[in-house]
Amino acid sequence: RKDVGILAMDIYFPPSCVQQEALEAHDGASKGKYTIGLGQDCMAFCSEVEDVISMSLTVVNSLLKKYKVDPKLIGRLEVGSETVIDKSKSIKTWLMQIFEESGNTDIEGVDSSNACYGGTAALLNCVNWVESNSWDGRYGLVVCTDSAVYAEGPARPTGGAAAIAMLIGPNAPISFESKYRASHMAHVYDFYKPDLASEYPVVDGKLSQTCYLMALDSCYRQFCNKYEKIVGKQFSISDAEYFVFHSPYNKLVQKSFARLCYNDFMRNCSSIDDDAKEKLQPFSNLTGEESYQSRDLEKASQQVAKHLYDIKVQPSTLLPKQIGNMYTASLYAALASVLYNKHDSLDGQRIVMFSYGSGLTSTMFSLRLNNGQHPFSLSNIASVLGVTEKLQSRHETLPEKFIETLKLMEHRYGAKDFETNKDTSLLPPGTFYLTHVDSMYRRFYDQK
Ligand code: ACO
Numbered sequence: 001r002k003d004v005g006i007l008a009m010d011i012y013f014p015p016s017c018v019q020q021e022a023l024e025a026h027d028g029a030s031k032g033k034y035t036i037g038l039g040q041d042c043m044a045f046c047s048e049v050e051d052v053i054s055m056s057l058t059v060v061n062s063l064l065k066k067y068k069v070d071p072k073l074i075g076r077l078e079v080g081s082e083t084v085i086d087k088s089k090s091i092k093t094w095l096m097q098i099f100e101e102s103g104n105t106d107i108e109g110v111d112s113s114n115a116c117y118g119g120t121a122a123l124l125n126c127v128n129w130v131e132s133n134s135w136d137g138r139y140g141l142v143v144c145t146d147s148a149v150y151a152e153g154p155a156r157p158t159g160g161a162a163a164i165a166m167l168i169g170p171n172a173p174i175s176f177e178s179k180y181r182a183s184h185m186a187h188v189y190d191f192y193k194p195d196l197a198s199e200y201p202v203v204d205g206k207l208s209q210t211c212y213l214m215a216l217d218s219c220y221r222q223f224c225n226k227y228e229k230i231v232g233k234q235f236s237i238s239d240a241e242y243f244v245f246h247s248p249y250n251k252l253v254q255k256s257f258a259r260l261c262y263n264d265f266m267r268n269c270s271s272i273d274d275d276a277k278e279k280l281q282p283f284s285n286l287t288g289e290e291s292y293q294s295r296d297l298e299k300a301s302q303q304v305a306k307h308l309y310d311i312k313v314q315p316s317t318l319l320p321k322q323i324g325n326m327y328t329a330s331l332y333a334a335l336a337s338v339l340y341n342k343h344d345s346l347d348g349q350r351i352v353m354f355s356y357g358s359g360l361t362s363t364m365f366s367l368r369l370n371n372g373q374h375p376f377s378l379s380n381i382a383s384v385l386g387v388t389e390k391l392q393s394r395h396e397t398l399p400e401k402f403i404e405t406l407k408l409m410e411h412r413y414g415a416k417d418f419e420t421n422k423d424t425s426l427l428p429p430g431t432f433y434l435t436h437v438d439s440m441y442r443r444f445y446d447q448k
Contacts, residue, residue: 001130001131001135001170002170002171003170003171003172003175003368003370004127004130004131004168004169004170004172004175004176004178005127005168005172005173005174005175005176005367006166006167006168006172006173006174006175006367007067007139007167007168007169007171007172007173007174007372007376008063008067008069008166008167008375008376008380008381008384009063009164009165009166009167009332009335009336009339009381009384009385010059010062010063010066010164010165010384010385011059011162011163011164011165011319011329011332011333011336011385011387011390012055012058012059012062012162012163012164012431013044013055013161013162013163013319013323013326013390014044014045014046014047014050014055014161014162015393015394015395015426015427015428016044016045016046016047016394016395016397016402016405016426017042017043017044017045017322017323017394017395017396017397018042018043018045018396018397018398018399018401018402019041019042019396020034020035020038020040020041020042020043020157021034021035022398022399023043023156023157023399023402024157025399026399026400027156027157027399029157034157037251038157038158038249038250038251039249039250039251039253039254039321040157040158040249040250040321040324041321041322042321042322042323042324042396043157043159043160043323043324044160044161044162044322044323044324044394045147045149045159045160045161045402045405045406046147046161046405046409047405047423047426048405048408048409048412048420048421048423048434049420049421049422049423049424049427049433049434049435050147050161050427050433050434051083051085051147051434052081052083052085052091052145052146052147052163053085053091053094053145053432053434053443053445054431054432054433054434054445055145055147055161055162055163055432056079056081056091056094056095056143056145056163056165057094057095057097057098057432057445057447058163058430058431058432059143059145059163059164059165060095060098060141060143060165061098061430061432061447062165062430063141063165063167063384064098066384067167067375067376067380067384068375069139069167070102071098071099071101071102071104072102072103072104073138073139074099074104074107074138074139074140074141075106075107075108075135075136075137075138075139075140076107076108076109076125076126076129076138076139076140076141076168077092077095077096077107077108077109077140077141077142077143078092078109078110078111078112078122078123078125078126078140078141078142078143079091079092079095079109079110079111079112079118079122079142079143079144079145080111080112080113080117080118080119080120080121080122080123080142080143080144080145080328081111081113081118081119081144081145081146081327081328082113082114082115082116082118082146082193082327082328082357083145083146083147083199083327084193084196084199085443086441087196090110090111091111091143091145092109092110092111092143093110095143108129109122109125109126109140112125114357114359114361115191115192115327115357115358115359115360115361116146116246116248116325116327116328116330116331116355116356116357116358117328117355117356117357117359117361117362117363118144118328118357119142119144119164119328119329119331119332119355120328120331120355120357120363121361122142122143122144123142123166123168124363124365126140126141126142126168127140127168127176127178130168130169130170131178139167139168139169140167140168140169141165141166141167141168142165142166142168143163143164143165143166144163144164144166144326144327144328144329144332145162145163145164145328145329146161146162146163146326146327146328146329147161147199148160148161148324148325148326148327149199149200149406149409150200150201150203151198151200154205155203155205157249157324158248158249158324158325159324159325160320160323160324160325160326160327160330161323161324161326162319162323162326162329162333163329164326164329164332164333164336166332167376171376172372172376173369173370173371173372173376173377173378173381174335174339174351174367174368174369174378175367175368175369175370176365176366176367176368177350177365177366177367177368178365179226179230180223180226180227180230180365180366181223181226181363181364181365181366182218182219182220182221182222182223182225182226182363182364182365183219183222183361183362183363183364184214184215184218184219184222184360184362184363185360185361185362186215186360187359187360188207188211188358188359188360189204189207189359190203190204190207190208190211190358190359190360191203191204191208191358191359192358192359196414197413197414198410198413199409199410199413203358208248208358209252209255210292211358211360212246212248212252212256212356212362213255213256213259213292214288214292215356215360215362216245216256216259216260216354216356216362216364217259217263217288218362219354219362219363219364220260220263220354220364221263222364223235223352223364223366224236224267227239234267234269234270236264236267236269236270236271237260237261237264237269237271237308237312238269238270238271239350240312240349240350240351240352240366241312241346241349241350241351242312242313242315242316242338242342242349242350242351242352243257243260243312243313243316243351243352243354244313244316244331244334244335244338244351244352244353244354245257245313245316245331245334245353245354245356246330246331246334246354246355246356246357247316247317247320247325247330247331247333247334248325248330249320249324249325250317250320250321253313253316253317253320253334254302254305254309254313255298255302256354257305257308257309257312257313258298258301258302258304258305258309259301260305261276261280261301261304261305261308262280262283262291262297262301265277265280265284265304266284272304276304279300279303279304280297280300280301280304282296282300283296283297283300283301315337315338315341315342316334316335316337316338317334317337318337318340318341318387319333319334319336319337319387320333320334320337322391328357331353331354331355335351335353335367336385336387337387338351339378339381339382339385340382340385340387343378343379343381343382344378344379346369346371346378347369347370347371347378348368348369348370349368349369350366350367350368350369351366351367351369352364352365352366352367353365353366353367393428395426415437416437416438416439416440416441417437417438417439418436418437419435419436420433420434420435420436422435422446424448427448428448429448430447430448431447431448432445432446432447432448433445433446433447433448
């Protein structure tokens with residue numbers, strides 16, 4: 001099987017959003033804290049008629065229609081999510097409704113969950129399935145769906161919401177270089193959801209940042225080792241056109257790319273020029289631990305990385321900056337941003353992806369791009385994604401209204417016997433929405 005990977009992609013995000021600048025002022029944070037400090041522009045959120053199930057129904061339905069894929073041709077469907085609704089019933093089973101009419105019930109796969117990593121686990125499972133002896137010749141379908149909401153406090157501006165669907169098969173325009181794949185997994189309490197009565201996580205923000213960067217270093221080191229063993233030459237940031245990172249907020253992405261530059265400097269790579277070497281020299285003797293704590297190193301490496309960041313990373317930041325952290329969908333929304341921004345110049349290029357889920361699990365992997373053939377072409381994917389249109393048709397909400405919605409959702413979380421306001425005025429036609437939850441906690445959705 002040649003070029004197994006992503007054939008098609010679609011994204012859905014809620015039309016309601018709040019500007020970070022307005023939220024900053026509302027929260028009494030210093031000016032620039034969310035927009036420059038965190039690097040975020042805007043944050044999407046689910047209104048009372050939307051949730052991870054409705055968003056995933058919407059995006060799967062939309063992908064099948066827009067790429068004209070016969071539902072009978074799906075042989076595996078996997079969902080990545082960390083938003084808990086029915087603790088034992090998977091979101092995947094909800095999506096089976098879309099396949100009912102076609103009579104296709106022969107679809108493997110369930111949900112994967114570990115913080116923001118579940119989507120990557122689902123994706124790797126589908127790619128592995130197509131590459132394996134169990135493959136029956138049909139497509140895999142991966143869905144990443146999450147609504148990220150935080151309790152009042154510094155983490156609240158790092159929320160977001162979206163669902164992404166990706167069709168998996170051979171001869172893909174976005175194919176996996178499966179040999180170059182490195183993971184770093186460990187036990188840490190940096191972000192977790194132990195309180196089942198609340199949708200909000202318990203989060204140690206500072207620890208989660210350090211864990212993320214340590215996982216990145218470890219994955220990159222092993223990724224480089226594997227590449228070097230196979231190809232017989234050193235890997236550096238010069239060997240990929242784009243680097244796409246899981247994006248809880250943009251500042252961490254800036255720090256991540258700077259960290260890769262620091263790694264290349266420490267490995268004496270030709271990607272680091274003399275001027276950069278001079279700036280990083282004072283940090284060459286830091287221990288690993290010290291290097292995570294050094295503010296001076298952070299500043300110097302970000303300065304060194306700035307020029308290449310604009311070329312190799314910035315094109316991936318559009319959707320994450322506009323929508324916020326979409327947990328499992330964040331990394332793939334960043335990939336979608338590159339496809340959208342650069343689709344006509346990606347042929348033959350390489351994208352390195354870094355997936356991180358607290359707790360912690362992480363993988364770095366490599367994608368190779370080719371223009372592909374309609375409907376599974378990069379230009380068609382870019383047009384289906386319709387990022388500009390979707391962003392422009394959003395509705396900006398005042399921070400007060402956003403907080404009011406969160407309060408209502410706190411009340412509704414895990415509740416039964418209620419009806420939603422069924423207000424679909426902001427939703428585009430075809431969007432699924434929640435109408436009510438009955439006395440047995442069963443949920444009911446309609447389609448606009
Ligand atoms: N203008 C410009 N920058 C500012 C301003 C201002 N007025 N005020 C603060 N800043 C900067 C700070 O210097 C800092 O930047 P730096 O890291 O480059 O120094 C940044 O804004 C953040 O401010 P802090 O005070 O360091 O952090 P804060 O207490 O606001 O918390 C955090 C930030 C930890 C990211 C919090 O939002 C959080 O816990 N988020 C959820 C956890 C998370 O996303 N972790 C990432 C990996 S795990 C995951 O994906 C869930």
